[in-house]
Amino acid sequence: MAQDTIIPSADALSGNGTAPPGFDPGIGKAIEIKNLVKQYKKVTAVNNISLDVYEGEIFGFLGPNGAGKTTTIKTLLGLIFPTAGEVLVLGKPAGDIDVKEKLSYLPESPYFYEHMTASEVVGFYGSLFGLAGAVKQKRVDELLDLVGLQNAGKKSLRAFSKGMLQRVGIAQALINDPKVLFFDEPTSGLDPVAHRDIRDLILHLKSEGRTIFLSSHQLSDVELVCDRVSILHGGKIRRLGHVDELIAGGNVEIVAEGLKATEAQMAQLRDLSSKTELVGDTLTITTAASTESKNRVLDWVRTAGGNVLSMTQTRRTLEDIFYEVVHQGELETGTAFAVPSVLEKN
Amino acid sequence: MLSSSRRLSLLVIALLLFIPIGFLQTQLIDPFYKKNYAPPKQKNGVNGLSQAGSNLPATFALGAFTGFREAIAGMLWVRCDEFFHNGDYDAIMPLIRIITWLDPHQIDVYETGAWHMDYNFTDTQERSDRRYIPMSVALLKEGIDNNEDQPDLYSDMAFVHYFRKIQDFPLSRYWFKKGWDVVAAKAVVDEKNDQIGLKEQTNFDGADKGVMTVGHGYAHALEFNGQEQEAVVQWNACLDLHRKLIAVKNGTDISEVQNLEIADKQLRELQGRLKYRPIDTKTPLDMGFTPILVRVAPKVFVLQGTLKAIGAKKFVLETGEREFGPVDGCRIEIRLQDESYKLPDIGAYTLGTAVDPNVTIMQDAASVRGGKIGGDQGRKIDMSQDKEMYSFKAPRYTVTAWFTPNNPNDAPIQVQDRIGWLGEGLDPKQKNFVLTDGKSLLPGEVSPIPGLRMLIKTWTLTREDITGAGKKVFR
């Protein structure tokens, strides 16, 4: 399963198309995106992406600004419409009124009618779901309690800080007891305490069995809470998989000295390694952490008559992968990242 | 998103709704709006407002098209008020034109505007500039066209304008009659409403205003035209309407009772005169009308001469006790104008309407005291001060001095008691006597009255006669 190549192979992605560990194979898909293309006049914001999100998972949707994250979310919500492809939420087309009953959306830096109090705003959105009277008020109070605004419910939103508005946003997003939640940068611009509270809340929501589609570039959060992530760049999915899989593997650095390699041997090494660096007499060779590649490099060092001084495994973070993708994406023309056909079967 | 078939059907439904919209607009709303709210069409068929709009500054035109017609008219009228007080009369002329285009239903603008044109352009001796009269006529006619059911405008046209200013009694009678017809028709409708129990609509609104102005006015006008029997009928009609109004108002309106009393008194006096005048006019009277025109300086004249008036010094209608003798109070009219001048009909009063600077008209009157026209000094007429009003561009001028028996300004009622309504008591053999015989002999274009006798003296003067230096007497 472990893959260490920068360019994902068909195998790698097909593996991630299955349900995450711990899920029944027969579990339903909360979100299905099939060959989604969103073309604006000159810009292709989303270029043929496909992915599934399973019920009950937290799916991290990563990418730098302009990668196509918000475009994809808006498509999933029915706010904008696909140029090509199909988007299903809970098995129905995006924007379907019945589906909207069961989903919720927290936009980035949400704005609410300022003339209302926190309690009124949450109640207002509750009314849109047909809640009324004591039932509605009870639900509103519970939610304000949940997001830590139990004492601020009667205050006008004009007096609210960004963090408090974000909490109101979460409360309104939960008013309909949603099955699927779309969170767009829920922690951006928050102080560390609020940040942590919201992270905990997201985990709490997952524990209640909800599906969460989390768009963010707060990679540490994503790494901590998400089951699976996809990394978007230039409108395409560059990585898709379980967090553990993506950060697993990594490389080894083999440092050797006393090499007497021929030109042909050096050319051979370039095929075996991802990077080589010669400083004086010392050669540092970076290669994938798989046993096979390690052995091949070690064999090569011996053949070339050198001594291995050290061999170090480098563990990667999501951040590494993110930067790798972004960096690679900037170098690539884009064709190299065409989504493998295997994925399209999902 | 809606399915495309659903979208199409909704679009079709929406577009089909333009059918009721078009029906409402063109069949119901447009005709009603045009009849009741839109600015009226001018006589030449062009929409009044668009015509006004083409002449208006952009801001006015904009306002005019957006529901501010009346507000702009109102504000301009306030501005006119200031001009009146400052005596800046010339500024008012175009404003009145614009205001009545913008809001054709502001009655007092026509009234005040026409009054202003009739009376307020004057020379240094307070004689009005009669070159404005055609505009005044046009404005009032337009006002009446736009407000056909308003008795006030008929009354203005008939009394202030044709009776007082132009002294054309047949036309005065014509407009009083039209006004009275409106009032009488309204009263008939009100009465019907009363009978079928529509109490709220039975306030005789309009009739109560109109019976005094056009009702009484029409009766007087008939009398001044020598139609005394018709005048009696009209007074009775007025009395009838006064009584109805008093009944409707349950006696709460004291002025209505007073109005009735006025009409009643007028009718009794007329009936008394109908009884005695045929007797008193039997003996022909020579009034010795001998006007003399003296040029005292260039463009300065004195009207003098004689008129011996005999009138009732005492007249008790109830008993018929009366006593005749020489009286004061008569008046001689004098008019000087270009020889060929006739009062023009300008058709419509427009922004471009202006007086002809080459026309000269002067009209004045001299009261007769002790048998002498203008008293001992005569009536001095100075036309040398106002070169704009009296340009004397024409080569020849007609000067007319006259005495009209049916004009109560010329012949007060006690004089009429001796000479009759139409001058029946005048001796046809006297100097300057004329039986008009249904022809108009007065200058301008005053309508003829059949059977009217008058005393008229006409001179034809050259420009030299007027502008020459030194004293010159014209007999």
Added chain:
Amino acid sequence: MKTIWLIASGTFGEAMRRKVLLIFLFAGLAIILMGVAFAGLATQARDLTVTKSLGLGVISLAGVFISVILYITLIPQEIERRTIYSILSKPVQRYQFLCGKFLGGLMTVLLNIALMGIVFILLVAGKQWFQYGVNPGPAMLSLSKGILMIFFQMTLLGAVAMFFSVFLSPFVNFFLTFAVWLLGNASSLTEALADPTSDPNHPKSAIVVGIFKVVHVIIPNFANYNIQNPIINPHEHITNEPIYIAWNILYAIVYTAILLTVGSLIFDKREV
């Protein structure tokens, strides 16, 4: 319907806090006050003519600015502030959102016009009663009719602005809506153009007449609502005026329905 009402009430609360609208409201009230206080006119008739015409004019102009400025921004502002995302991601249909916004705007316009109207009517009534000793009843009734017609004129104007706001920027919309308003006020001109007999000297071809007929019907007619003249000149009696007012209210409602339907169809496909 409940959803529409909810969105309307949210819109109303938000719109009433718009400072720019309050400026027009207070400017309107100030001019009305000044107009009523305006003394020094020769006669009672003239004084009331000016007061009434000025007041109705000011209410209608302030109403135009309030409704145009409000309606051109209602939808774009929701998009700009992203409130539309949290609302449209709820079980709210696009047409419900549009109608709710329209209704909320209308409540705002109604309140503004009603405020100015009530102040104006009371001031005129007070002036008639205290200054001239005239029963103010008939004037109050006729002024109410005029203000009612101003309100329905603004309903129609608001629907035009809202319709354009679905696909135009507020800046372009402002000028376009104003242009439509002016054109709709000059309906007597379009009507004359559509009348083959309007100018006997220049006969028109059937095609020209047909085109102008269509133009005359399609352009929302605002001039119809200007019934100030008989209000200002109370001697003018108009028979069956209530029926005329009813036709125009019906016209405003049907035309607004067309605009909201077509607007909803466009908004339904619009990306936000």
